[in-house]
Amino acid sequence: MERVINIDDLKVVLYYTGRITIIVGLIMIIPLIAGILFTEWPAVIDFLFSIALSLVVGYLFMIIGRTHYIPRIFHAMTIAAFSWIIAMILAAVPYYLSGHMKSFLDACFDTMSGFTTTGLILIQDLEHVSVALNTWRHLVTYTGGQGIAVLALTFLITPSSYAYKIMIGEGKEQVLPNVKHTASQIWKVSNIYLLLGTIMLAIVAYKNGIRPQMAIMHGMWIFMSAWSTGGFAPYSQNILYYHSVAFYVISLVFAIIGSMNFATHYAIWSGNFKEIFKNIELKSFSITLTLTSFVAIAALGFGKIYKGASSLFNMVFFQMVSAHTTTGLSTIYSASFLREWNELALLAAITAMAIGGSASSTAGGFKGIRVGIIFKAIIREIRNFVAPENAVITSKIHHIRDIVLEDSLVKSAALIIVLYAVTYFLGALVGVAYGYPFIQSLFESVSAASNVGLSIGVTSVTMPTLLKVVYIFEMWIGRLEFISVLVFISFIFKLVSLRGLIWK
Template sequence: MWPRFQKSDLGMIAHYLGSMVLLIGVIMVFPLAVSVIMSEWNITGNYLIGAGAATVIGGLLRMCRISPGALERRQAIAITGLVWIVGAFVAAIPLWLSGHYLSFLDALFEGVSGLTSTGFTLCQDIDHLSTADNMWRFTMQFLGGQGVVVIALSLGLFSKVGSSFYTSEGRNEFVMPNIKKTARFIWQFSSIIVIFGTILLFTVLLLYGFDPVRGFFHALWVTIGAYDTAGFAPQSLSIMYYHSFPLEIFVMVLMMIGAVNFALYARIWKGGFRSTVREFTADIEIRTLAIWTVFILMAFVAAILAGSFLTDYSGLARRGVFTIVAATTNTGFQVLSTHQINALLSSGAFFILVLALAIGGSSGSTAGGIKALRIGIIAKATLARIKDVLAPKSVRNTTGYTHLGRHLLSGEVTGAAMTITILYIVTYVTGAIAGIVAGYEPISATMESVSATSNAGLSSGLIAPDIPVYLKIVYMLQMWFGRLEFIAFLAVIFCFFASLKPRRRAKL
């Protein structure tokens, strides 16, 4: 029998959800301040309205009474799942008021894309979007990359919620002894990377002739987009706009840093570099990610060389490598135009690009997708099964793997990896079919579906304000499913439906 949500459960969910919505309202202070600093007075009112709406909605939800004690897992999962929807609704209000979106649905799409750190955009005339609105778009991505729950925990907003609140956001590894320290480490580490990344990119942009104020904001935004493997860009040409090879190098480094598990960085932080190198190189996830990236890069280069596009080695090295790094880290930055992707890339290169998007980066990182850890576990389990078949009946093999310590490769671990992988594949296919039904080319529809579910944001050009309404909703659901990695979302759905179903009366 499925567990049901009781009235007390709904009160707890609403109360803590209200706290999260209030937090989003408070964070709107950043774009509000930017609008004042940049004298964008017509935008200032939009963020006052947005923050006011968050205060009203959050305040009403906070009024729900709660019973003392820690959150139960199903309550935490429900809060985390709903905050991406309610939070996106609130976040969309100032964007919609900006006049750069055809409808509120388009602004909501932008909010979901930002908070799930996907990077798809339906913004019109993005090159003339205000500084404050761009600041809000990238603030959403920073929130989404680290996790809204992680930010809340690091600020000490929830002192008695239990570990279920942290793990409900798709993070299963505790990088520090307790939840609060774990969340604070992720927040502090991310802030340090963003600061150093901004300084590096700001220096590059100054050398390329950017105005200091504009250069600072662009450096900050691109750093956030790269490190959080998100993909929003302040210009419609994405990274192509800058025409800077040094900037592209730094961006690739930031993307790769963002795609590695936070827990591994914590091990280095606590144990020192030398003592952690052996564990780092022996980790099944790092090995899988490295092997996969090299393999996919070689295959992509071979597919491009077989065609007539990027035949010069400098262009191949610059654009080909960047594109694959962006795809394997699930970052939506592009150095190829949609015309080049659709018309000039061979079908083989296109397929390899989609495959890279589907797998993604590391678990416990800012990247999305199936994750290298699951692929490594499935591959190791397959080899172990083959070894068992070939071994004598009297021999019983046990297989282990290294990932933040040594673990036994059990059927439960393998089954969990297979379940999530299958759910990703089913969602990829479902979204692709939805795109094909709308009349789009199968390969383009598949790429958009995979990119949405893996929270990548790389687009073949299909994503635009004029796509059918139902397709916008499908992609929003895919971004939501992928960010929560399915199980958490499905658990909430089943609990809600079980709660609606009338109880059976006991027979006398």
């Protein structure tokens, strides 16, 4: 059945995107305050201009889009995808004005990387970036981890039926009956951890010689990066800058917790501690992290590239956890992947990045729950083959509750995995077309599409413009898990189609 699109369809998309855009502008007040506190007046001016621009764009969208039209599910999908593009562009303005970006495209690359919690960067002279801009960089990834739309649902969008549609458009799971309460709980959990993580990391930073006020900023920045599985750090050495095992361990713990499903967080916080041992996502993560880490350690440790338990932890296991949680924090340089990691170890890292963390979390990848579903489906089929002909074999998975493993669930999981695999491969082909070796191109493509942020050296300001655009697209479509982006593209195509405004 065909659905006719009229002007109200476009209006409702603009109206709710405008509301989300206003939130982006309001969030900039935080780095503005940081700039004032640290007397960074050029950065203050940059953020004042960026805030004004964001608010103007947001209000214009709302004025143009004012309508009584009731949002439908395809509106929500379109709003979710479109708002990330607008947020990317507006969040890039203070980046570009800072003088640390070679082009506005590079600034957009970094903000899409931030909002999607990827962590790949093109910013220049990172050691001399202002406190205000560093705060903005990490705040972008912290906001993106929870979800831009989720933030808007918490403060601006009140009707529950509309809010629910926008939330699922962004790939989030409703934990509580009231969707606004769900969004609030997501931020409550994140902000409690933010306080705890900032204090812990700030203490370690202070003990390692960083002056108190900056120790607090470093603790907050790295926590935001770890919890949101974002991968940003205030220095080009990434987390290696701190040279502290305590700093590494705390960061890893919060990265693992951050990669967990928000529904799982809520279940545990509600006292259901058995969920830790029963949940299919946590089981899948434990198994695949163990297997991929063993392969990498065997390939590098047993080959005597890294010697000793401490070296294996700092140089290998940290990278594998970072890859699997799609955090992107790194204790080695990008060149080390190229010079020191052999192909077997790189394939282990690529596999970990591709799988990623849990659904409805800050993590990327095609998610552990889908790996668990496919594995359970394979076991079910094997049991069907060996069972008597009249036997009825059923399988269940446990995620908060027991769920019957139906064919539709298996097909859905398989479809998403295939879409990710195709995206990884096509992104790698673009890299190969520009002369990069396949293994390097695949590593970088998977890192972008799975929103990881580890780099083997392909990502740089000198890489071809098309490759930058491809990685931006991969980060975007990977973070929203395809459907919202595909609906958005189809929506735009139908609006400009010469055949008329028809939604199919």
